[in-house]
Amino acid sequence: MMGTVIEKILAEHLAEGKLEAGGEIAIRIDQALTQDVTGTMVYLELEAMGVERVSVPLAVSYVDHNTAQFGPNNQNDHRYLQSMAAKLGIKFSRAGNGICHQVHLERFAGPGKTLLGSDSHTPTAGGIGALGIGAGGLDVALAMAGEPFRLICPRIIGVELVGELSEWVTAKDVILKVLNILSTVGNAGTAVEYFGTGATGLSVPERATITNMGAELGVTSSVFPADDKTREFLAAQEREEDYVELKADKDAEYERVIRIELGELEPMIACPSSPGNVKTVAELAGTEVGQVWLGSCTNGSYQDLMRAARILKGKTVHANVSMAVSPGSRGVYEMITANGALADLIGAGCRILESACGPCIGVGFSPGSGVVSLRSNNRNFAGRSGTPGDMVYLASPEVLCASALKGCISDPRELEMDYPRIDWPKKFLVDDRMIIEPPAAKSEVEILRAETIGEPPRLDALPDGLRGKVLLKLGDKVTTDHISPAGQHLKWRSNIAEYAKVAFEALNEQGQGSFAQRALKLKESGKCGFIVAGQSYGQGSSREHAAICPRYLGVRMVIAENFERIHRDNLVNWGIIPARLADASDGGKFDPDDKLTIEGVRAAVKDAKQMTVRNVSKGCEITLALELTARQRKILLAGGRLNYSK
Numbered sequence: 152m153m154g155t156v157i158e159k160i161l162a163e164h165l166a167e168g169k170l171e172a173g174g175e176i177a178i179r180i181d182q183a184l185t186q187d188v189t190g191t192m193v194y195l196e197l198e199a200m201g202v203e204r205v206s207v208p209l210a211v212s213y214v215d216h217n218t219a220q221f222g223p224n225n226q227n228d229h230r231y232l233q234s235m236a237a238k239l240g241i242k243f244s245r246a247g248n249g250i251c252h253q254v255h256l257e258r259f260a261g262p263g264k265t266l267l268g269s270d271s272h273t274p275t276a277g278g279i280g281a282l283g284i285g286a287g288g289l290d291v292a293l294a295m296a297g298e299p300f301r302l303i304c305p306r307i308i309g310v311e312l313v314g315e316l317s318e319w320v321t322a323k324d325v326i327l328k329v330l331n332i333l334s335t336v337g338n339a340g341t342a343v344e345y346f347g348t349g350a351t352g353l354s355v356p357e358r359a360t361i362t363n364m365g366a367e368l369g370v371t372s373s374v375f376p377a378d379d380k381t382r383e384f385l386a387a388q389e390r391e392e393d394y395v396e397l398k399a400d401k402d403a404e405y406e407r408v409i410r411i412e413l414g415e416l417e418p419m420i421a422c423p424s425s426p427g428n429v430k431t432v433a434e435l436a437g438t439e440v441g442q443v444w445l446g447s448c449t450n451g452s453y454q455d456l457m458r459a460a461r462i463l464k465g466k467t468v469h470a471n472v473s474m475a476v477s478p479g480s481r482g483v484y485e486m487i488t489a490n491g492a493l494a495d496l497i498g499a500g501c502r503i504l505e506s507a508c509g510p511c512i513g514v515g516f517s518p519g520s521g522v523v524s525l526r527s528n529n530r531n532f533a534g535r536s537g538t539p540g541d542m543v544y545l546a547s548p549e550v551l552c553a554s555a556l557k558g559c560i561s562d563p564r565e566l567e568m569d570y571p572r573i574d575w576p577k578k579f580l581v582d583d584r585m586i587i588e589p590p591a592a593k594s595e596v597e598i599l600r601a602e603t604i605g606e607p608p609r610l611d612a613l614p615d616g617l618r619g620k621v622l623l624k625l626g627d628k629v630t631t632d633h634i635s636p637a638g639q640h641l642k643w644r645s646n647i648a649e650y651a652k653v654a655f656e657a658l659n660e661q662g663q664g665s666f667a668q669r670a671l672k673l674k675e676s677g678k679c680g681f682i683v684a685g686q687s688y689g690q691g692s693s694r695e696h697a698a699i700c701p702r703y704l705g706v707r708m709v710i711a712e713n714f715e716r717i718h719r720d721n722l723v724n725w726g727i728i729p730a731r732l733a734d735a736s737d738g739g740k741f742d743p744d745d746k747l748t749i750e751g752v753r754a755a756v757k758d759a760k761q762m763t764v765r766n767v768s769k770g771c772e773i774t775l776a777l778e779l780t781a782r783q784r785k786i787l788l789a790g791g792r793l794n795y796s797k
């Protein structure tokens with residue numbers, strides 16, 4: 152199997168294993184990236200492992216997620232990150248330089264390269280023909296230390312894009328269509344490769360909108376070929392030398408091919424509270440909107456902002472709508488400032504925010520109670536905006552602008568104006584002064600470690616028997632935003648003891664104390680916690696905190712119908728057993744507070760395919776499937792990856 156672009160990149164980087172879908176392989180990593188709210192843990196882990204200098208060819212530490220700086224925590228994190236980058240030999244992208252995925256696409260990603268990032272939207276780089284993969288912090292730390300990255304060799308789904316998009320229909324509508332077809336569930340272990348005449352017509356940032364939101368499918372990565380459009384983009388970024396042509400062979404084989412006629416697409420929208428809950432804009436037209444946010448790593452490109460400026464120029468955002476804009480990168484921010492487009496946005500009443508993630512994860516600009524918020528980002532999980540019970544819809548910048556003007560969800564094709572065609576800049580503004588180069592060789596660097604910064608928890612090995620209780624019984628599609636909420640709590644990302652206090656806050660039954668209090672009480676009595684859930688447990692982000700915090704609180708096993716890839720790896724890395732229900736209907740045999748026991752856990756984890764859990768409260772036994780590689784089994788026995796590496 153050598154025919155697809157993804158297979159070619161994997162083959163070129165293969166360090167261990169065979170390129171056979173479903174088996175474990177290890178690949179060499181060319182580039183690694185971190186961001187501030189996952190990065191502090193990555194560097195604390197590298198310190199715990201005694202790593203003094205990274206060995207990956209290129210590593211960049213971005214500060215882009217939490218730049219709000221209420222109290223000292225944020226800047227404490229930023230200063231720690233900056234000092235660690237200098238010590239370890241990592242480039243440091245300062246706060247204000249833009250969102251990691253867009254800056255990386257513009258300044259560093261290259262066709263044929265492998266990129267591992269401690270952020271689930273790392274596949275954005277697939278827009279330029281790189282294989283970007285999101286992973287938990289520990290996996291990224293180990294890749295930085297020079298270890299190959301292990302993953303399940305993906306099955307490859309081909310998406311053939313045919314023809315041309317109609318006016319007012321965009322790349323966002325393409326990925327929303329793909330989400331409509333593939334949904335957010337059941338795609339673990341696959342990757343998506345785009346091709347066809349329609350793919351050729353899209354610019355690199357448009358392709359990146361599509362590969363970015365591929366994360367919402369739950370696939371390992373999404374990739375476009377590298378062609379003339381890729382070369383043009385690289386040349387405009389003054390790095391044409393990074394170009395290599397990359398295309399699938401004529402006889403490339405895909406597990407299945409989905410064909411999308413671009414000309415038949417219409418404006419789409421994802422409804423609350425899942426990116427997979429897709430409808431046409433026409434179906435929702437007229438729904439009152441009170442807030443609009445344009446930006447994020449999905450739609451913060453030059454083209455996106457320019458088109459929005461052209462649509463809004465000389466008009467005024469509806470009186471009942473508050474509209475904000477966050478440019479995706481400082482380069483693009485400066486360009487729209489220089490050419491006057493920013494003035495058009497401001498003139499129309501837009502509130503200009505920093506070039507950062509901000510509202511995407513509830514760092515400011517949360518919607519009011521009962522207010523519909525329309526956004527151009529990629530995720531609308533319940534409460535993620537910072538407002539409990541929020542109603543967030545996701546759509547293209549064009550739909551956002553039309554809706555902002557009318558005060559209700561509106562089809563941009565009904566705007567009485569010509570479609571604004573944006574000339575692609577032959578040259579981008581290239582200015583890397585906000586990226587600090589590390590010293591060329593190892594040197595004495597003072598690590599700035601303020602008192603708000605903790606350390607990774609020390610964990611015990613897996614005991615032979617597990618005795619404990621079901622702490623939570625949950626349904627399908629539990630996201631990492633449910634497990635470890637972001638927003639105002641992000642400031643504790645570098646302090647597990649503090650951050651653990653809000654674990655499962657949104658899903659905890661009221662009146663029995665917080666999840667953390669209940670879990671710690673159980674832990675203190677020498678017992679452990681179990682979580683029981685349905686399908687697709689751990690959707691969404693790569694935040695390993697969604698495994699570290701539960702483990703810190705004494706959770707040793709999650710029993711679910713199935714798991715999402717990144718979160719499952721994080722559970723193993725932090726010594727929590729991800730056990731599947733051998734029979735999905737057995738989920739009904741668990742209730743909150745049920746007492747559970749498992750004997751002979753170590754022997755089972757060592758090499759068995761199944762284990763039995765006894766529900767003492769119900770007097771029954773349930774069979775669990777253990778789908779683990781030999782290496783994952785050893786990590787679990789050791790109590791987690793840090794113990795195993797030692």
Ligand code: MIC
Nearest residue numbers: 188189270271272692693694
């Ligand atoms: C997200 O979009 O959910 C985040 C915030 O970027 C996360 C990373 C994190 O939780 O820090 C992600 O996508 O992995």
Ligand code: SF4
Nearest residue numbers: 272447448508511512
């Ligand atoms: Fe930032 Fe949102 Fe993109 Fe995550 S999805 S990297 S929070 S803009």
